Amino acid sequence: MEVKITQPLLPLRDIVVFPSMVIPLFVGRDKSITALNEVMKGNKKIVLVTQKNSEVDDPKKNDIFSYGCESNVLQLLKLPDGTVKVLVEGIKRVKIIDFKDDEKFISSSYEYQKETLIKDEDLLPLALTAVRRLEKLNSINKKISTETINNIKQLKDPSKIADNIASHLNCTISEKQQIFETLDIKKRLNSIIKIMENETSIIGVEKRIRGRVKTQMEKTQREYYLNEQLKAIQKE
Incomplete structure (x- = not known):
């Protein structure tokens, strides 16, 4: 039986964080900033889960994918405009089991996901x-x-x-x-x-296609130039 682990959850817009990936994130939503402040008091672990629709400002369970990445917060910097810049490192794939929003921040219970590999297969x-x-x-x-x-x-x-x-x-x-x-x-x-x-x-x-269009345009320009020259000669 898989052991359930509970940590704060950070919903992401327009990015999927993979294990071993180190990336800076800019965070502006109040719940997300509170979640980050919470993890900095303890083991600095947080679950990063991508939103299905980046335009949703206050995502619920159905607004995020069911799989995310347990991650470490390596660095946190509070910016003058009230937002936060964090450097995170993806650690492990997890499946979200429970989703809890207590209005302060989102937390989740999750299980680690094991990768599958055929025995002795060299990939x-x-x-x-x-x-x-x-x-x-x-x-x-x-x-x-x-x-x-x-x-x-x-x-x-x-x-x-x-x-x-x-x-x-x-x-x-x-x-x-x-x-x-x-x-x-x-x-x-x-x-x-x-x-x-x-x-x-x-x-x-x-x-x-760009090459063909360029060739055709150059041909058209040459023909136009020659026609103009002929017109000028005929006028003389």
Whole structure:
């Protein structure tokens, strides 16, 4: 039987935090700030759960996803405008069991989620394939720093490789959350590879279309210029 753990909960807008991910968050809602102040008094652990709709200001249980990330608050800085900047590190996947809103802040009971892996199956080759797909995609869109790519290449754990790549994917929050909730590491890696291949293909198509449009525009401009020259010659 899984042990239930209770910690304050921080609902997130437009971001999914994965295990091993370190990221700054800017927090402005009163309940969220109170929750952060509460965890700073103790073990500095908080549950980060993404909202289904980022426009909901006071989310209830049905407004957040059922899976989140137990995280450590590494640093908290109160800003002059009353908001708070926190540096958090994702630790473990959890499933939300109970949701409690006492008007001061939100807390939740949750259970840790175990990843699934077929015994003796080596997923490192598949993970390295995902890394190569990321490098290929990044050579086109240039959205990830070289340092980040190199850090991912140094990882040897297929699960951590998958999570690090997933956190940088250019996809919808629902797609990213679906990847987060995929406990089967092999399926998670395959989903990530498919998303990157699709994006690479789309970028390639867009590039070819832009190339054709540019060529056509240049041709039209040349024809217009020649026609104007002919008109000028005929007038003379």
